[in-house]
Amino acid sequence: MAKDAAWKRRTASSSRERSRIRRLRITYRKRQAWLVQMGHIRIIAPRKLHPLTEHSNKRRYVRTITPPPVLDLEENYESTISLLKSIRFATRTLNAKFMIDLKALREISPAAALLMVAECDRWREKTRHKWLRAVDANEWVPSVRRRLKEMGFFEVLRTRNVPDGDIVPGEDRYVPFLTGSRNVGPPAVALQKSIEDLGPALVDGPALYDGLVEAMTNVKQHAYRAPDGSDTQRWWISASVNTSQNRMTVLVVDHGVGIARTIARDGKWELLRRALGPIVLKDDAKLLAAAFSLDSANRSQTREIHRGKGLRENIKGYVSTHESKGHLHVIANRGRYRFQRDSRTDFESEVSSQLATEFNGTFIEWVIEDYGHQPNQDN
Amino acid sequence: MVTNRTKTIDIAKDFSSVPAGRHLSDGDYSGEFFRESLLRPALKEFEKVEVILDDTAGFGSSFLEEAFGGLVREGLSKDFLRSHLVLTGVSPAGKRYKARIQHYISDAEEPDL
Numbered sequence: 001m002a003k004d005a006a007w008k009r010r011t012a013s014s015s016r017e018r019s020r021i022r023r024l025r026i027t028y029r030k031r032q033a034w035l036v037q038m039g040h041i042r043i044i045a046p047r048k049l050h051p052l053t054e055h056s057n058k059r060r061y062v063r064t065i066t067p068p069p070v071l072d073l074e075e076n077y078e079s080t081i082s083l084l085k086s087i088r089f090a091t092r093t094l095n096a097k098f099m100i101d102l103k104a105l106r107e108i109s110p111a112a113a114l115l116m117v118a119e120c121d122r123w124r125e126k127t128r129h130k131w132l133r134a135v136d137a138n139e140w141v142p143s144v145r146r147r148l149k150e151m152g153f154f155e156v157l158r159t160r161n162v163p164d165g166d167i168v169p170g171e172d173r174y175v176p177f178l179t180g181s182r183n184v185g186p187p188a189v190a191l192q193k194s195i196e197d198l199g200p201a202l203v204d205g206p207a208l209y210d211g212l213v214e215a216m217t218n219v220k221q222h223a224y225r226a227p228d229g230s231d232t233q234r235w236w237i238s239a240s241v242n243t244s245q246n247r248m249t250v251l252v253v254d255h256g257v258g259i260a261r262t263i264a265r266d267g268k269w270e271l272l273r274r275a276l277g278p279i280v281l282k283d284d285a286k287l288l289a290a291a292f293s294l295d296s297a298n299r300s301q302t303r304e305i306h307r308g309k310g311l312r313e314n315i316k317g318y319v320s321t322h323e324s325k326g327h328l329h330v331i332a333n334r335g336r337y338r339f340q341r342d343s344r345t346d347f348e349s350e351v352s353s354q355l356a357t358e359f360n361g362t363f364i365e366w367v368i369e370d371y372g373h374q375p376n377q378d379n
Numbered sequence: 380m381v382t383n384r385t386k387t388i389d390i391a392k393d394f395s396s397v398p399a400g401r402h403l404s405d406g407d408y409s410g411e412f413f414r415e416s417l418l419r420p421a422l423k424e425f426e427k428v429e430v431i432l433d434d435t436a437g438f439g440s441s442f443l444e445e446a447f448g449g450l451v452r453e454g455l456s457k458d459f460l461r462s463h464l465v466l467t468g469v470s471p472a473g474k475r476y477k478a479r480i481q482h483y484i485s486d487a488e489e490p491d492l
Binding site: 185209220313 | 405
């Protein structure tokens with residue numbers, strides 16, 4: 001009897017000890033993960049003097065992300081994506097206690113501006129109780145401030161009284177971004193109206209509508225698969241126009257899993273494996289190119305032959321049917337795809353390339369020259 | 380407009396000027412909703428159904444494929460649609476959509492019986 005009681009005590013004690021060690025291990029692992037995160041934060045967001053306390057007695061330091069001078073997905077892809085990843089990482093780990101020093105920014109492309117807006121808008125949605133602020137917008141480069149303002153960046157930040165920059169003739173004008181997850185028709189029409197408000201009427205409005213609604217519907221159908229439901233099925237759209245060059249840029253971005261990753265789910269995996277070979281399936285650039293060029297004979301071998309037409313017929317189709325010069329630029333995962341066409345010279349080219357840094361989501365850009373009716377064409 | 384044996388569906392007037400999306404979950408004016416609420420009931424009731432494709436903001440492929448290709452997958456034969464469905468597109472975009480719909484119908488897989 002006594003022996004049994006002693007044995008029970010020993011068992012209980014060793015069980016307690018095992019639980020204690022398990023708890024310690026978990027705490028240790030969490031601590032290690034936190035140290036790794038903070039090590040990364042020290043690199044991407046070192047402490048800098050808060051601009052509002054610069055001339056006060058109580059100086060305050062804040063973790064600050066400094067962007068590269070140029071944000072552009074063409075010329076400066078790696079640095080641009082690296083900045084966006086840093087912002088997302090900082091919002092997750094620092095819980096709003098950091099700053100982005102946009103004074104350092106000299107130039108921002110329409111695509112990069114929309115990505116910045118989408119990143120901040122997404123963060124605002126996730127932390128509704130916190131506010132983003134533009135601390136020293138007056139000191140930003142005026143053209144950068146004007147572009148971000150036109151696109152709606154300060155609406156996201158809920159910052160008022162941001163001065164308008166002077167509009168230099170010949171510069172691009174940006175249209176306010178729109179975001180949503182369903183009922184994609186009205187926003188597509190609203191974006192077209194915003195484009196036409198800044199310049200001439202679109203030559204082929206229905207074709208742009210088709211491309212936009214397909215890009216946005218794809219987000220709903222394919223883009224988001226977060227198992228924990230942490231992502232929202234949202235897209236962001238915007239555009240810029242340059243009336244002096246009669247050039248328009250239209251943009252769609254989402255933060256989903258990307259086109260290359262969703263091909264398997266659409267039943268195209270077996271077809272692609274047969275057509276391209278198993279090694280190619282690890283190449284996002286080739287997957288992306290294949291997604292935009294699968295012909296109907298190939299599609300007939302897929303399980304869902306009726307799906308996947310929008311990429312080729314509408315998204316690529318807007319460039320391939322427009323009577324002018326234009327290009328489609330798509331980035332998804334580690335792949336970049338570009339389709340160019342000039343109807344006047346019958347020139348057509350299709351290029352895909354692998355990217356060193358992954359883009360989390362899908363980015364679609366149409367650039368169309370001679371996008372609008374010139375006054376003499378209307379008469 | 381309804382005559383004795385023909386019904387005309389003007390999508391822009393009778394359905395929506397901003398049709399988009401494939402499934403009901405994509406939005407209020409999806410291809411599936413158009414097919415189930417207007418197109419299929421009309422094809423059951425009338426000898427001929429004319430669908431006018433002009434004057435909308437446009438159509439994505441998802442909408443058109445689900446609305447018209449979906450009829451074949453839902454059991455209406457391609458021959459039946461050829462003789463009972465009349466597509467009208469006068470504008471350049473309308474003509475383009477008409478050609479696409481004909482392609483989607485001929486491309487759609489009929490269900491196994």
